[in-house]
Amino acid sequence: MRENDRKSGQFVVPGERLGVIEEFIPGTGTYTKDGVIHSQITGRTLLDMLNKKVSIYPLIHGVSVPKIGSIVAGQVSNVQSKSATLRISQIGNKFLSGNFTGILHISDASLDYVDIMYDVCKPGDIMRAKVISTMNRTHHLSTSERNLGVICSFCSHCGHMLTLQERGLRCPKCGKIEKRKFASDYGKG
């Protein structure tokens, strides 16, 4: 860290010189050697000018981007007869700041034959899916496995959240029964 770079938010790597103990108190993510404070980790600096303390905020390695095999979750934004579009907001348990779009084609939606995409999901539903291809910068998704599919959905008649009952998804408010390709743990999340 150069003298004039001494502010919070500077990107540093392990071993990088942060200052000397005469100037700063070494905080978390730092170590001291021969009176010089170094960063122990990759991260960003946090300078507490009041207490003259330097700490490093760790950066999570690698920017989260859905890859082949990633389990993602997101909201269905558009449904056509043979495909649906998902706004991916989560990879595993990690919420994303960026926006990724996923495409689910009807042939990858279920192991059973599906006639029309509206029997798989509807706009507004939350789905869990697996990324099967990232060709042409599009995330192609599959929901055919048992644990994949709709995990939260809403009644197309009254908008109430559908609950999983013995015979499928049902609206507890108006009684409407709806078709979805739902995940085996629907409603338990």
Ligand SMILES: [Zn+2]
């Ligand atoms: Zn309803």
